[in-house]
Amino acid sequence: MAVARTKTKARASTADEGNRRAELIRAAGKLFVEKGFDATTIRDIADAVGMRSGSPFYHFKSKQDMLKSVMIEGLQAALTAQQAAIAGVRGAEARFRALIKSHLRIILEDHTEFPVLLYEWRALTDDSRAEVIAVKDRYEAVWQSVLKDLVKAGLLKDDGRVTRLLLFGAFNWTVQWYRPDGEFTIDDIAERAVDLYLCPQAEGRR
Amino acid sequence: MAVARTKTKARASTADEGNRRAELIRAAGKLFVEKGFDATTIRDIADAVGMRSGSPFYHFKSKQDMLKSVMIEGLQAALTAQQAAIAGVRGAEARFRALIKSHLRIILEDHTEFPVLLYEWRALTDDSRAEVIAVKDRYEAVWQSVLKDLVKAGLLKDDGRVTRLLLFGAFNWTVQWYRPDGEFTIDDIAERAVDLYLCPQAEGRR
DNA sequence: CCCTGTCAAGCAAGCAATTGCTTTGTTGTC
DNA sequence: GACAACAAAGCAATTGCTTGCTTGACAGGG
Numbered sequence: 001m002a003v004a005r006t007k008t009k010a011r012a013s014t015a016d017e018g019n020r021r022a023e024l025i026r027a028a029g030k031l032f033v034e035k036g037f038d039a040t041t042i043r044d045i046a047d048a049v050g051m052r053s054g055s056p057f058y059h060f061k062s063k064q065d066m067l068k069s070v071m072i073e074g075l076q077a078a079l080t081a082q083q084a085a086i087a088g089v090r091g092a093e094a095r096f097r098a099l100i101k102s103h104l105r106i107i108l109e110d111h112t113e114f115p116v117l118l119y120e121w122r123a124l125t126d127d128s129r130a131e132v133i134a135v136k137d138r139y140e141a142v143w144q145s146v147l148k149d150l151v152k153a154g155l156l157k158d159d160g161r162v163t164r165l166l167l168f169g170a171f172n173w174t175v176q177w178y179r180p181d182g183e184f185t186i187d188d189i190a191e192r193a194v195d196l197y198l199c200p201q202a203e204g205r206r
Numbered sequence: 207m208a209v210a211r212t213k214t215k216a217r218a219s220t221a222d223e224g225n226r227r228a229e230l231i232r233a234a235g236k237l238f239v240e241k242g243f244d245a246t247t248i249r250d251i252a253d254a255v256g257m258r259s260g261s262p263f264y265h266f267k268s269k270q271d272m273l274k275s276v277m278i279e280g281l282q283a284a285l286t287a288q289q290a291a292i293a294g295v296r297g298a299e300a301r302f303r304a305l306i307k308s309h310l311r312i313i314l315e316d317h318t319e320f321p322v323l324l325y326e327w328r329a330l331t332d333d334s335r336a337e338v339i340a341v342k343d344r345y346e347a348v349w350q351s352v353l354k355d356l357v358k359a360g361l362l363k364d365d366g367r368v369t370r371l372l373l374f375g376a377f378n379w380t381v382q383w384y385r386p387d388g389e390f391t392i393d394d395i396a397e398r399a400v401d402l403y404l405c406p407q408a409e410g411r412r
Numbered sequence: 413c414c415c416t417g418t419c420a421a422g423c424a425a426g427c428a429a430t431t432g433c434t435t436t437g438t439t440g441t442c
Numbered sequence: 443g444a445c446a447a448c449a450a451a452g453c454a455a456t457t458g459c460t461t462g463c464t465t466g467a468c469a470g471g472g
Contacts, residue, residue: 020421036328038244042458055422057459121382122242162390162398165383166376173375176327184368192368199405226447248432258449263433265447415472423464431456438449 021059023049029070029113037067037116037123067120068128074113075135078106082142092149093198099146100190103171108178108186115175143168155198167197227265229255235276235319239381243273243322243329273326274334280319281341284312288348298355299404305352306396309377314384314392321381349374361404373403 027048031040042063043053060066085102089095106114117132124132147159147167156163174189233254237246248269249259266272291308295301312320323338330338353365353373362369380395 034328036242036244038242039329041456043456052423054424054426054459054461058421063458122240123245157401158398160398162395163402165380166395166399166402169377169379169382170372170375173371173379176375177371189368189372192364192366193372195363196369196372196403247430249430258451260433260435260450260452261448269432413472416470418467418469420467421465423462425461425463427458427460429457429459432454434451434453436450436452439447441446442444 020049020051024051024056024059024066025070025073025113028066029074029116032067032070032116032120033112037120064125064128067116067123068131070113071117071120071124071132072135074106074111074115074117075132075139077111078103078114079135079139081106082139086142086146092146092153093155093194095146096150096155096198097190097194099143100171100193101187104174104186104190107172107175108180118172118175140164140168150198157199226255226257230262230265230272231276231279231319234272235280235322238273238276238322238326239318243326270331270334273322273329274337276319277323277326277330277338278341280312280317280321280323281338281345283317284309284320285341285345287312288345292348292352298352298359299361299400301352302356302361302404303396303400305349306377306399307393310380310392310396313378313381314386324378324381346370346374356404363405 024045028040028045031044031048034040035044042056045066046053046056056066060069082099082102085098086095089098105111107118117136121129144159144164147156147164150156151159170193178184178186178189230251234246234251237250237254240246241250248262251272252259252262262272266275288305288308291304292301295304311317313324323342327335350365350370353362353370356362357365376399384390384392384395
């Protein structure tokens with residue numbers, strides 16, 4: 001009874017094992033993106049993994065807790081993918097291109113956990129939001145350093161806060177219109193973006 | 207009874223008079239942006255204008271109908287603002303700048319009806335969505351023509367679909383981070399955007 | 413080898429609150 | 443007295459979440 005509940009909390013903090021827990025996070029992330037956080041019921045999520053409506057609360061202490069867990073899960077997957085993408089890549093433009101492709105893949109391919117972060121920011125309570133921001137900042141720090149290098153190389157005019165936010169906006173907004181079966185591949189979009197943002201000031205370089 | 211309901215529908219279609227109706231739309235728009243469509247209850251909206259929870263249904267036949275009305279209202283306001291912004295403005299770059307400023311003002315200033323369109327797209331039923339798209343296309347058509355002129359003038363490399371969507375994304379995403387009391391004005395952002403997107407290929411032009 | 417206790421994981425059932433919406437009644441106005 | 447514009451009250455369904463109970467796997471002792 002009370003014992004089981006206590007152990008649940010302990011389990012929830014350590015992100016080990018818990019096979020069904022990961023299953024729940026994936027299902028919840030998918031539904032949150034499709035229907036929105038508020039429009040998704042616990043019963044929807046439970047159905048998606050073949051559980052009864054009360055059972056998810058064995059793994060998460062509330063629906064809010066599920067949302068937070070989905071976002072953090074997505075952010076951590078994005079972080080490792082990001083680091084793998086730029087590992088060993090030299091040159092500002094090449095790193096820029098690698099970052100874009102990695103970001104778009106995380107957003108647009110089957111990892112539906114990250115888009116939840118973009119869609120359901122408002123649904124977070126203040127406590128959960130602080131936790132999520134901490135991880136998010138680490139992700140954006142990598143972008144900042146690459147943008148700085150681009151400016152140094154003369155490929156970008158400015159890397160101030162507004163420019164960064166405009167850049168992120170263009171990428172994050174792709175969630176709204178990209179379709180896997182559409183006419184553009186992820187690499188198409190990435191190439192167009194590089195073309196759009198990098199100014200060939202130093203001619204003969206590219 | 208049934209009479210009142212019928213007249214309501216008639217009234218809802220003609221967007222004339224109906225003072226409290228416009229009041230409801232404004233209040234609903236504000237709440238939809240702040241809390242999301244699903245998280246906003248009819249009682250929230252009614253409270254905001256000093257009504258009881260059942261009364262809004264005299265003006266709108268359902269909550270969905272309110273959402274659709276808010277969006278269309280926002281779109282039409284955006285359309286007239288857009289046309290006023292580029293009226294008499296010559297030159298591709300000047301028109302581009304004017305469009306951006308107009309768009310950002312619509313999105314970021316007190317007209318909260320338009321951002322609902324960006325936030326709550328999913329919450330629309332298919333029927334409502336078709337209605338909204340019709341108005342939306344007219345708004346985007348103006349952008350397309352300006353972008354084409356920019357390419358013709360050599361100020362933009364490409365005006366294909368992906369480029370357009372990347373552009374819109376950057377602007378629409380500002381809703382997520384812009385704060386009226388922040389360090390940047392709307393004009394600041396517009397200028398940064400012009401700088402970011404327009405490539406000074408034909409030197410000595412600007 | 414069997415018995416028994418333990419415990420993670422989930423089921424069955426339901427509660428209390430909230431939800432969108434309806435229905436009937438009231439009021440001011442022309 | 444007719445009608446637009448609400449109020450008052452409530453209904454039926456849905457919601458997040460809780461509580462007590464079952465099950466299956468495994469450990470250890472005899």
